Amino acid sequence: MPLDLPIPDHFRYCPRCGSQSLGPAEPDRNPVHCSACGFTLYFNPSSSAGALILDSAGKLLVVKRAREPAKGKFGIPGGFVDPGESLEETVAREVREEVNLELRNLRFFASFPNDYHYKGVIYAVTDTYFTAQVDSFASLAPEHDEVTGIQFVDPKTTPPSQYAFDSLRAAVKRLNGPQNLSTP
Numbered sequence: 001m002p003l004d005l006p007i008p009d010h011f012r013y014c015p016r017c018g019s020q021s022l023g024p025a026e027p028d029r030n031p032v033h034c035s036a037c038g039f040t041l042y043f044n045p046s047s048s049a050g051a052l053i054l055d056s057a058g059k060l061l062v063v064k065r066a067r068e069p070a071k072g073k074f075g076i077p078g079g080f081v082d083p084g085e086s087l088e089e090t091v092a093r094e095v096r097e098e099v100n101l102e103l104r105n106l107r108f109f110a111s112f113p114n115d116y117h118y119k120g121v122i123y124a125v126t127d128t129y130f131t132a133q134v135d136s137f138a139s140l141a142p143e144h145d146e147v148t149g150i151q152f153v154d155p156k157t158t159p160p161s162q163y164a165f166d167s168l169r170a171a172v173k174r175l176n177g178p179q180n181l182s183t184p
């Protein structure tokens, strides 16, 4: 298996003129730059949004991931921002799709950088986290392509290794922290 590589490292030929004269425009900078034709391509981080939903006992709603990366680990409902969408729209849509809940009191909580490995490519992602409440969990249902199960876990005692991503571990740590006053 070849090593996972960041997006620019997958380009061998200029997408515009086909030459192999590719390199960063400046040392240690991200863009793909063609010195033959001047073509320049930037890869800024993608955005994702997820919901930290606590029940009345302070348990966190987690989903068991059906797919790589981090298959079988705990994630939270959420996903990548579509073009033209706000973070708030993303989190509401993803929560509806993945676990069939309607959110209220959506509040920005935190953001953390993440490296998302998928099919040999490392995507830089800005993961954003929102706290939210629901009126009822009665409609709760997993979307089986993405999620093999839904559980409520104690965020204070669940081993960090069970969470899918470093950014989620950081978000849960902040959720548990004494400085966080937003926990219901």
Ligand SMILES: [Zn+2]
Residues within 6 Å of the ligand: 014, 015, 016, 017, 018, 019, 034, 035, 036, 037, 038, 039
């Ligand atoms: Zn070129």
